[in-house]
Amino acid sequence: MQSIPVDTTRLGVLRCAIAPEAKLSNPETQEVKKDRDGNPVYTVAVTVRQDRRRISVIEIAVSGEPKGVQEGQIVKVTGLTAFAWAMGDRHGISFRADAITPISGTATTQGKGGDA
Numbered sequence: 001m002q003s004i005p006v007d008t009t010r011l012g013v014l015r016c017a018i019a020p021e022a023k024l025s026n027p028e029t030q031e032v033k034k035d036r037d038g039n040p041v042y043t044v045a046v047t048v049r050q051d052r053r054r055i056s057v058i059e060i061a062v063s064g065e066p067k068g069v070q071e072g073q074i075v076k077v078t079g080l081t082a083f084a085w086a087m088g089d090r091h092g093i094s095f096r097a098d099a100i101t102p103i104s105g106t107a108t109t110q111g112k113g114g115d116a
Contacts, residue, residue, distance in 0.1 A: 018045035
């Protein structure tokens, strides 16, 4: 699987759409996925809006729980990488980051009018 570094400065405003959730490796047993170092993996849904275009939502995996990240907050994503994948007839792109942190001073009520 080839990793592709993503320049987050070109993505516009990044806002948390769904707060961090533990990623499950086995939904039946509720077992949380771990990275190579044994840290739990979390996913954060982030909205991306470039140049007043439509908003896209991407799910980003990150090792360890992102502290202080809440829905509606503008966030900083560090070390974002995209991975192309294929399984049978299914294919897509997944995202992983080194860290997701809230940008201080961004209230969760900002952007309710559709301004990302």
